[in-house]
Amino acid sequence: MNLAILSAEVQAYIQSERKxxxxxxxxxxxPFASVSSAEIARQVDGLQRAYRKVPSWVDxxxxxxxxxxxxxxxxxxxxxxxxxxxxxxxxxLIDLTGGFGIDSYYFAQRxxxxxxxxxxxxxxxIVRHNFHTLxxxxxxxxxxDGVAYLRDQVQSIDYIYIDPSRRVKQQKVFRLExxxxxxxxxxxxxFEKAPIIISKLAPLLDISxxxxxxxxxxxVYIISIDNDCKELIFIQDKEYIGTPVIHATLLDKNESSRTxxxxxxxxxxTVTNFHQxxxxxxEPDVAINKAGAFKIIAKQFNLSKLHPHSHLYTxxxxxxxxxxxxxxxxxxxxxxxxxxxxxxxxxxxIAKNFPLKVEDIRKKLKIKDGGSLYLFFTTQxxxxxxxxxxxxxx
Numbered sequence: 225m226n227l228a229i230l231s232a233e234v235q236a237y238i239q240s241e242r243k244x245x246x247x248x249x250x251x252x253x254x255p256f257a258s259v260s261s262a263e264i265a266r267q268v269d270g271l272q273r274a275y276r277k278v279p280s281w282v283d284x285x286x287x288x289x290x291x292x293x294x295x296x297x298x299x300x301x302x303x304x305x306x307x308x309x310x311x312x313x314x315x316x317l318i319d320l321t322g323g324f325g326i327d328s329y330y331f332a333q334r335x336x337x338x339x340x341x342x343x344x345x346x347x348x349x350i351v352r353h354n355f356h357t358l359x360x361x362x363x364x365x366x367x368x369d370g371v372a373y374l375r376d377q378v379q380s381i382d383y384i385y386i387d388p389s390r391r392v393k394q395q396k397v398f399r400l401e402x403x404x405x406x407x408x409x410x411x412x413x414x415f416e417k418a419p420i421i422i423s424k425l426a427p428l429l430d431i432s433x434x435x436x437x438x439x440x441x442x443x444v445y446i447i448s449i450d451n452d453c454k455e456l457i458f459i460q461d462k463e464y465i466g467t468p469v470i471h472a473t474l475l476d477k478n479e480s481s482r483t484x485x486x487x488x489x490x491x492x493x494t495v496t497n498f499h500q501x502x503x504x505x506x507e508p509d510v511a512i513n514k515a516g517a518f519k520i521i522a523k524q525f526n527l528s529k530l531h532p533h534s535h536l537y538t539x540x541x542x543x544x545x546x547x548x549x550x551x552x553x554x555x556x557x558x559x560x561x562x563x564x565x566x567x568x569x570x571x572x573x574i575a576k577n578f579p580l581k582v583e584d585i586r587k588k589l590k591i592k593d594g595g596s597l598y599l600f601f602t603t604q605x606x607x608x609x610x611x612x613x614x615x616x617x618x
Contacts, residue, residue: 225288225346225349225350225353226258226259226263228256228258228259229259229263229267229288230286230288230353233256234256234259234264235286237255237256237264238264238267238268238271239271241264241268242268242271242272242275243272244268246265246266246268246269246272247265249261249264249265249268250262250264250265266289266291266292267288267289269289269292270289270290270292270295271287271289273289273292273295273296274287274289274295276300277295277298277299277300277301277326278298278300278301278304278326278329279301280301281354281358284357284358286353286357287354287357287358288350288353288354289350290324290346290347290350294323294324294344294347295324297323297324297387297389298323298324298325298326298327299326299327299387299424299455300326300449300454301326301330302449302475302476302477303447303449303454303455303475304326304327304329304330304331305330306445306447306473306475306481307327307330307331307422307424307457308327308330308331308333308334309334310422310443310445310457310459311331311334311335311383312382313334313335314335314336315335315336315382315383316335316336316337316338316339316380316381316382316383317331317335317337317338317339317381317382317383317384317385318338318339318341318370318373318374318377318381318383318384318385318418319331319338319339319340319341319370319385319386320341320370320371320373320374320384320385320386320405321341321342321370321386321387321388321389321405322340322341322342322348322351322365322370323342323347323351323387324347324350324351325340325351325354325355327385327387327424328340328351328363329355329358329360331383331385332360332362332363335362335382335383336362337362337363337364338362338363338364339363339364339365339366339373340355340363340364340365340366341366341368341369341370341373341374342365342366342367342370343367343368343369343370345367348365348366348367349367351365352365370386370405371405371410371413374413374414374417375413377417380417380418381417381418382418382419382420383418383420383421383422384414384417384418384420384421384422385422385423385424386405386407386414386421386422386423386424387423387424388400388403388404388405388406388407388423388425389403389404390403390426399433400425400429400433400434400437400438401437403426407421407423407438408437408438411438411439411460414460415439415440415460415462419461419462419463420459420460420461420462421458421459421460422457422458422459422460423438423457423458423460424455424456424457425455425456425457425458426456427453427454427455427456427514429456431444431446431456431470431514431515431516432488432516434456434458435468438458438460439460440460440461440462440463440464440465441458441459441460441464441468442459442460442461442464442466442468442469443457443458443459443468443469443471444456444457444458444459444468444469444470444471444515445457445459445471445473446470446471446472446473446511446514446515447473447475447511448472448473448474448475448509448510448511448514449474449475449476449477450476451509451510451548451549452510453510453511453514454475456514467487467488467489468487468488469485469486469487470485470486470487470488470515470516470517471483471484471485471515472484472485472509472511472512472514472515472517472547473511474509474511474547482547484512484515484517484521484524484547486515486517486520488516490520491516491517491518491519491520494519494520494522494523495519495523496519496522496523496528496529496532497522497528497529498528498529498530498531498532498605499528499529499530499538499605500530500538500556500604500605501530501538501553501556501604501610501612502528502538502539502540502553503539503540503541503542503552503553504538504539504540504541504542504543504550504551504552504553505536505537505538505550505551505552505553505600505612505614506525506527506536506537506538506539506543506546506548506549506550506551507536507537507548507549507551507574507576508521508535508537508546508547508548509547509548509549511547512547512548513535518535521537521547522537525537525539525543525546526539526543527539527543530602530603530604530605531577531602531603531604531605531607533577533603534576534577534602534603534604535576535577536576536600536602538553542617549616550616550617551598551600551614551615551616551617552614552615552617553612553613553614554613554614554615555612555613556610556611556612556613557610557611557613558608558609558610558611559601559608559609559610559611560609562589562611563589568590568592569589569590569591569592569597569599570591570592570593570594570595570597571591571592571593571594571595571597571598571599571613572593572594572595572597572598572599573585573586573591573593573599573601574598574599574600574601575600575601575602576600576601576602577602577603578601578602578603578609579609580601585601596615596616597613597614597615598612598613598614598615598616599611599612599613599614600612600614
């Protein structure tokens, strides 16, 4: 950590270059003898990433930014704020894999005390400085192995939070057992130290497999922002022996949320109605699909499905507040007829349960991208391939 970066002169320069290309700054000559052009570029890049991740921090003076990988792996302010809302106030928490500290910062707004553990010495020092600048005082910092630190604790802790690394030896991993630390084999230790374990897991993780590996899972939150799946949150409660509740949670940039909750047993027992496309078409948010709420979402909103595997829904009268996108259907055409159409089209192509991928459809049928028209290529209940012309409703 180069303390010269924190000087008023250098900080002012970094702020003045906040919209510049970091790659170009890295190649330019530094105006400061004590700060290299590469260091300036890293700080500007960090400032830009922080603006996207946690904009409330950006206007704070003298923040120091680590390597971009540390920022890329951080939570956003929206997801961190939501996770903090799941905690009881006035409790204690240890963040075993603290990283850049965005989660710890929001936990500290709700907890009595937070311990931030970070193996990387420089990153731990950076976070300690930033939190002092941000005025957060109820956090302690441990530079070192969080799990080893936890083993030595004799005082009780209310929450353990862990975000295991999905990058091991420069390779991305997706199985829970392959992440570091391996929380599957550490569960017993964790439950010796705290009654509740909260883990942030990869969006691509298979939820069903994780439920087989993790004990006493009380809640699973699938968090999306703008139809982009951001995080899976598993909450394990030492005293809980019931069925896990799955929560598909849709966040927005204002940190408000809408949640659809169910159990996998409820999903299995739900009977679905099927129908050809009617006046309105519904495409669920990615969090709904990731949660596996394929049948129960139809029951909740009184919708019919087009096909067991299409995950598109329809109704003759409009349904308000659907957890996803709603479209007005203009026309439905057999794909065999659509292929023969010579008229050039421009539209947003969506393929659901269809033998061709979007890029193949565009190339083969010469469909230009964009405009207000949506073209759904899918399969209906009688296994015929169809194309649905639709316009999105606000």
